Amino acid sequence: MSDKPVVIIGAGPAGLTAAYESVRQGTRTIVFESADKVGGIARTESYKDYCFDVGGHRFFTKIEKVDELWREVLGEDFLKVPRMSRIYYNGRFYNYPLRLFNALFNLGILESILIVLSYLRSQIWPQPEEETFEQWVSNRFGQRLYETFFKTYTEKVWGIPCDQIRADWAAQRIRGLSLTSAVYNALFGVKKAATLIDEFDYPSKGPGMMWRRFQEAVEEGEGRVLLNSEVIRLKHENGRIISVTYAEDGKTAEMPVEHLISSTAITTLIRMLEPKAPEEVLEAARNLTYRAFIIAVLIIDKKDLFPDQWIYIHSPNARVGRIQNFKNWSAAMVPDPDKTSVGMEYFCNEGDELWTMSEDELTDIASGELAELGLAEKEDVIDKVVLRQPKAYPVYDHDYSKHLGIIREYLETFENLQTIGRNGMHRYNNQDHSMLTGLMAAQNLSGEDHNLWTVNEEEEYLEEDKTKAKLRELIPEKDLIRAFSRMDKLGFATAIGLVSGLLFFLATIWLVIRGTIPGIPDLAFLADYFPGYTLTVDGAFIAFGYTFFWGFLFGWLFAYIRNLFIAIYLYHAKKRAELVSLRDFIDHF
Ligand SMILES: Cc1cc2nc3c(=O)[nH]c(=O)nc-3n(C[C@H](O)[C@H](O)[C@H](O)COP(=O)(O)OP(=O)(O)OC[C@H]3O[C@@H](n4cnc5c(N)ncnc54)[C@H](O)[C@@H]3O)c2cc1C
Numbered sequence: 358m359s360d361k362p363v364v365i366i367g368a369g370p371a372g373l374t375a376a377y378e379s380v381r382q383g384t385r386t387i388v389f390e391s392a393d394k395v396g397g398i399a400r401t402e403s404y405k406d407y408c409f410d411v412g413g414h415r416f417f418t419k420i421e422k423v424d425e426l427w428r429e430v431l432g433e434d435f436l437k438v439p440r441m442s443r444i445y446y447n448g449r450f451y452n453y454p455l456r457l458f459n460a461l462f463n464l465g466i467l468e469s470i471l472i473v474l475s476y477l478r479s480q481i482w483p484q485p486e487e488e489t490f491e492q493w494v495s496n497r498f499g500q501r502l503y504e505t506f507f508k509t510y511t512e513k514v515w516g517i518p519c520d521q522i523r524a525d526w527a528a529q530r531i532r533g534l535s536l537t538s539a540v541y542n543a544l545f546g547v548k549k550a551a552t553l554i555d556e557f558d559y560p561s562k563g564p565g566m567m568w569r570r571f572q573e574a575v576e577e578g579e580g581r582v583l584l585n586s587e588v589i590r591l592k593h594e595n596g597r598i599i600s601v602t603y604a605e606d607g608k609t610a611e612m613p614v615e616h617l618i619s620s621t622a623i624t625t626l627i628r629m630l631e632p633k634a635p636e637e638v639l640e641a642a643r644n645l646t647y648r649a650f651i652i653a654v655l656i657i658d659k660k661d662l663f664p665d666q667w668i669y670i671h672s673p674n675a676r677v678g679r680i681q682n683f684k685n686w687s688a689a690m691v692p693d694p695d696k697t698s699v700g701m702e703y704f705c706n707e708g709d710e711l712w713t714m715s716e717d718e719l720t721d722i723a724s725g726e727l728a729e730l731g732l733a734e735k736e737d738v739i740d741k742v743v744l745r746q747p748k749a750y751p752v753y754d755h756d757y758s759k760h761l762g763i764i765r766e767y768l769e770t771f772e773n774l775q776t777i778g779r780n781g782m783h784r785y786n787n788q789d790h791s792m793l794t795g796l797m798a799a800q801n802l803s804g805e806d807h808n809l810w811t812v813n814e815e816e817e818y819l820e821e822d823k824t825k826a827k828l829r830e831l832i833p834e835k836d837l838i839r840a841f842s843r844m845d846k847l848g849f850a851t852a853i854g855l856v857s858g859l860l861f862f863l864a865t866i867w868l869v870i871r872g873t874i875p876g877i878p879d880l881a882f883l884a885d886y887f888p889g890y891t892l893t894v895d896g897a898f899i900a901f902g903y904t905f906f907w908g909f910l911f912g913w914l915f916a917y918i919r920n921l922f923i924a925i926y927l928y929h930a931k932k933r934a935e936l937v938s939l940r941d942f943i944d945h946f
Pocket residue numbers: 366367368369370371372389390391392395396397398399411412413414415416417586587588589620621622625650749750777778779780781786787788789791
């Protein structure tokens with residue numbers, strides 16, 4: 358065993374999970390954290406005992422191991438929160454997840470019809486290319502719904518037009534969701550999916566409580582978490598990281614490293630290397646960008662403002678993107694039950710106009726917008742505080758994967774370095790996936806062989822495969838399809854048209870040859886329905902034309918309606934078995 362420690366950069370969810378696992382294996386582990394508290398972007402801040410997150414952090418995962426870890430470390434202090442969140446658009450509140458009648462009522466009949474028509478258009482004539490977020494979403498939901506519910510909010514979050522955001526991002530976040538399943542869910546509800554979406558876990562004192570417990574667990578073992586200690590340099594030699602230099606209380610110190618696990622932004626990591634990374638790699642790092650985030654917390658002298666935990670603000674005329682109501686996450690987030698604290702969330706770029714505004718300017722905008730939205734009066738705001746979070750969202754712009762590829766390839770040449778987490782891998786990971794990369798990195802130290810880059814890609818595919826397998830198990834689809842095979846509309850219609858046409862043709866010819874027979878009605882009455890019809894050879898052809906036409910039409914409609922009913926039946930049968938039909942998409946923005 359080496360006497361050098363495993364060093365971890367960052368005490369966010371990824372770094373702390375790596376440390377927890379490394380300590381569990383009995384390894385000496387040091388975590389460097391530049392901030393004064395643990396939790397990273399998932400920390401909980403407080404101001405005069407009002408607690409708030411950097412944007413409301415739900416604990417929700419499908420990864421069993423992560424769920425187990427949460428419960429193991431936090432124990433009894435996990436609340437089950439029934440979710441309530443709506444979308445505000447054009448002066449109205451839309452339930453989210455979608456509820457059909459609420460959506461119809463808010464949009465109005467005309468707009469609803471236009472949305473359905475635009476959806477049908479996208480299904481019949483989809484855009485051939487799916488390179489951008491705009492193309493990806495409108496091919497699935499129709500252009501109009503995309504413009505109503507996706508465009509403004511997405512552009513607020515990313516600060517770039519949707520036709521410049523890569524489709525990868527949408528595909529990663531919105532996989533498994535379609536308008537039909539959203540509407541189905543709105544109409545009938547899918548019990549299992551609804552429970553997955555309608556509640557989540559939350560530590561009673563906010564997410565920071567979870568990360569403080571992880572810190573305690575690490576420090577009870579062979580681990581240390583050094584706060585206010587920023588790693589500023591990484592020395593390397595022969596493809597190994599040999600030491601970290603860190604700054605603490607204005608002094609710097611160097612520590613040798615056995616293995617380095619880093620959750621600092623991958624671009625920062627590249628810049629810290631000494632000797633320097635090749636110019637091509639540095640250039641790639643300069644080209645990866647991030648979106649920053651500001652939360653203006655307003656303390657309101659009111660007991661209740663609105664019932665939601667958060668509201669998405671899709672209206673283009675307000676700059677705020679989302680509004681949190683922290684006491685609705687957990688009552689313990691506010692010290693006085695007669696007051697409310699709301700977090701007005703703004704998405705921006707470091708150094709831009711919003712980012713550089715003073716605290717007063719920001720809270721002025723925030724209280725003005727809160728009042729304009731009709732949620733509180735400006736005079737009710739009794740206190741305020743602003744928090745700025747740099748590098749909140751790794752940006753998936755047009756060339757990000759090319760740049761990331763160059764960086765990854767270079768970092769893979771180091772035998773004792775692993776990058777983990779959200780910014781550490783420039784991947785849009787939530788806490789659970791960030792944690793999983795940390796866990797796997799630590800397990801790799803004890804001889805396991807996980808590829809961290811498959812996390813959050815592979816998970817989604819596995820989920821899809823599991824759902825499909827479940828469907829196959831519950832519905833013998835092959836049998837159903839055999840029993841209710843689709844009727845060929847054109848074939849059936851032609852057959853009915855031909856049979857009826859020939860019947861009337863032959864009957865007319867027969868009457869022309871034989872003459873009318875007393876007691877048997879002749880076909881002269883057909884002239885009332887088929888203009889031009891006579892009991893002649895010409896009339897036989899006219900009868901053929903008319904009856905072929907009507908027979909064809911009847912046959913086509915019959916086949917169409919039959920296919921439709923069978924499709925609806927099959928769809929219902931499938932949906933009953935489908936566990937995850939509606940993925941929670943806007944949340945992930
Ligand atoms: C607005 C918003 C809302 C979110 N909501 C949710 C949600 O509801 N549910 C959910 O699961 N996830 C949510 N997330 C995502 C979640 O915050 C991240 O997945 C998670 O925090 C990533 O963990 P991490 O450890 O990879 O990185 P981080 O949380 O970024 O932690 C990295 C840590 O490293 C430290 N560090 C960086 N550089 C250095 C250095 N050189 N030296 C020392 N320390 C350093 C940082 O100070 C930080 O503490 C949200 C994110 C945002 C921005």
